[in-house]
Amino acid sequence: MIADDWRAARSSAPPGHLDAAGYNIPSDRVHHAVVDHLRREREVGGHRAAPDLHPSRSALAALVGAGAGDVAFLESGTAAMAALLGGWRLPPGSRVGVGRTEYGSTLMLLHRLARLSGWKLLELPVDDDSRLDLDGLTSLLSDGLDLVALPHISSHRGVVQPAAAAGRLCHAAGVPLVLDVCQSLGHVDVGGAGATAYVGTSRKWLAGPRGVGFLIVPGLAEHDQDMDAAAPALGGHTWVHGDPSPLAGAARYETFEGPIAARVGLGVAVREHHDLGPAAIHARLAELGVAARRLLDGIGGWRAAEPLDEPSALVTLRPPPGADPEAAVENARSRAAQASLLVGAVPVGRAPADLPTPVLRISPSPGTRRETLDALARVLDH
Template identity: 45%
Template sequence: MSTPPAGPTGQARDGSEIIHLDSAGCARMSGATVAACAEYLAQESRVGGYVAELRHGERSAALRADLARLLGPDLSTDDVTFHHSASTAFAALVDAWPLSAGGRIGVVPGEFGSNSMVLAARAARDGIELVYLPVDGDGRIDLDALDRIDLAGLGLDLVTFPHILSHRGIIQPAAEVTARATAAGVPVLLDVAQSLGHVPTVGLGAAAYVGTSRKWLRGPRGVGILAIPAGIVERLVAPSRCLHTATWDGRGLPVPLSGIAGLGIGESAMVARVGLAVAVGELVAAGPHTVSSRITAIGMSARQRLDEVAGWRVGEPLAEPSAIVTLIPPSGVDPHAVRDRLYTGAGILTSAFATARAPRDMSGPLLRVSPHIYTEPDGIEALAQALDRFTRTR
């Protein structure tokens, strides 16, 4: 996705140079997270990266334990590992999932574009059929229609979908879908990139989860999250081999390490994990439900204020309890151009994207607004006024 051009500085209070409304893309880190990253890098400079990493072993374990609790209760510290991003984690899992020719994967039309590419490639390579689950007009999985179809009768080998859509702030009924899938003997791979740290994710019951550091968890960029119960990971076939994830057998062939270690990665920026440990620790200390309630209240308030401003329409129900707010432009208005003007002309950061983000669900480009707990009401008001001004004077 293209990025906005350089904008003005010094416009917002609380240490930010801008009005930051792009948490669904890359949220602002806290001061404690930034300080932890700086301290760790200084330590790497003094003693070397590998020694510094060893010295932070307890912090890394604490991060995995916190993530297991946020996604549990059927997960432990040993069930969590890391990747480069949610997208690479998703690709690794889809490649590792044991699917034979003629297998079937249940998906949704609103799947994130990168994930859709991974699924399409696996389907083309191995003769897998992608089966679209029924959804309502908002893109939400229709549980009544799913029950009428009879999930067990679909012959699915795997179901996968994003807990919250990236291009529309719709929360999928993940717990209800996973319960039905589990009863039918079908595992669920759940993408929590847009929900972890945003809405409650405990007790969803999926067979595997992928997530990311940089969005609602407010960690640094560059950490993907993989969480898989031990009973599931034993069935997977690790798609790649390196000395960090495999060993040699007696015949001179590489074999993956046991457990989730075989699905991890080798070299990575440990500093990002250190920062994420602090960010997740802050979330746990504040109370995930408390943080979620504040975030979603801001999101719902933003929908109420922004709907119908200069002809823009909100793309999800006004009362949807999420903070991803999508705006459908009036006829003839380019969301990318408006995004750029908001940034350069008013110091307001938003996102815009084309239909490639979810080609089976999007009918045109959209503007996305995603506030976090650091968003003040006057930031939303400033956006509403700037949106009105720049739309009418295009």
């Protein structure tokens, strides 16, 4: 079973860990790969210890149907988004569709770029669950959009956006789609989204080390006329006849300096993900998310913020009516910690356009046992 295989690979993981959406538990093999590379750097120096990351790029790219040359490693999902959007050539007056569930730092970046570049940000229409309204997107596209930015699953709400359908609509309209997969890659199927670019991170559902983000731009050469050749300050350029020109593929976005050992660890984590079977992992996580919502919704007055049968393992709970939201969330998290349970708390600033109050976030990994969820239910029923 996938749950047993997951637990066996993480023999030292705490059993009460319910925060995969914040920082998942790397396997013992991933941990050893990071430590071994750090030891190698100490013995021979960083440059001589430089690893071959091509297999890691290939494994990561395969999850979205791309190639190794389409992958750039950066320091975080936020850094990857900034590298991508900061270099996108859109003329003044361009219209950019943005979801209300957008991550706070990305929203700030987009507003800053809009002020500097004269873009107009348009809110993508959603339903009562903040799920993208495809008819509304079709209308916006017909009125004229130049770019769409969408989080596949948000940090504060476990609703799975219809990324594949949105990708088809954007492709038909000739509009690039930037898909934030920080909370979805390794969690749900991303392969059919058909996005122009994917931005993600290591430390969440892929169970890699901290300090690694990535950018995947399938077939980047075909989109070069729409993207700035500018690359991060520490890498990405070569010089031809006195003029800067970009490196081929996604390498133009990659920083030369960085936590190389963590990039090695991410490669190991992604290959483990393939070995365990992405479809089996996705099914197990969906099962856990549904079980957690059905168990916890209504306990102690807490209510699930997404539909109970939503096929994701990112579960958010709104505080009981009449309680001070911030105090209720922090108190619940503290009591959970006393019971050796690690859960997350999401502040309003994480999604200022969509989150009216803080929420408690529960995000089990595939190896989570039912008794761990039962223990959390007892805590919340206090």
